[in-house]
Amino acid sequence: MDIPTVDKILGKFPEVKGNLIGILHEVQNHFHYLPEEELRYISKKTRIPITQIYSIINFYNRFSLKPKGENEICVCLGTACHVKGAEKVLDAISGNLNIQKGESTDDMRFSLEEVRCIGACSLAPAVVINEETYGQVSPKQVTTILKQYE
Ligand code: FES
Incomplete structure (x- = not known):
């Protein structure tokens, strides 16, 4: 403690x-x-x-009783983001880091969560990593975005 x-x-x-x-x-x-x-x-x-x-x-969803990764990735799966392909972005992140939503990487560098509407629908599909919001994210951009946090 x-x-x-x-x-x-x-x-x-x-x-x-x-x-x-x-x-x-x-x-x-x-x-x-x-x-x-x-x-x-x-x-x-x-x-x-x-x-x-x-x-x-x-x-509050924001709080967690389980250890989270140093970099917390939240993929918005609200309606606007869902319509614009958020599931594919989530799959790309999941595949890249080899974790499912609700999990953290073994080295505790990343954790992955889904959220419902973060109030940035005009940026759909939106992903938040720590305090940074990424808008109009495509699955192809995922590797480049995650590299910034390695
Ligand atoms: S639905 Fe994703 S920001 Fe609103």
Whole structure:
């Protein structure tokens, strides 16, 4: 368990109760997922029941209880992206990295998720890697895009 890191994150939020989502975001950004021991420590330190913390985690797709890759790839499969061939883009990424959606590469460099409409329908099909959005992605572009993260 990495107590100093969690303490540092908690220290950024003097008012804990209204900022639980922000705290969880920071913890996930650091560890690339939400480790159970750290969550229990946050619960103890903030006196927020662990059940309440888990109900928030389960409500937001963004949070993960499983370790994620250093680079998080989200392929939008919302209607506009689906119509413009998002499944083929997902297949190309999946084939390139040899993982299925919901999985991470063995070296933990990448994880692959599907999302529903990220609000960039005019860019369909859209892919988000970490904070970067790629629009009108074709399966052929996948190798070039992923190379930037190797
Ligand atoms: S459906 Fe993909 S961004 Fe809206």
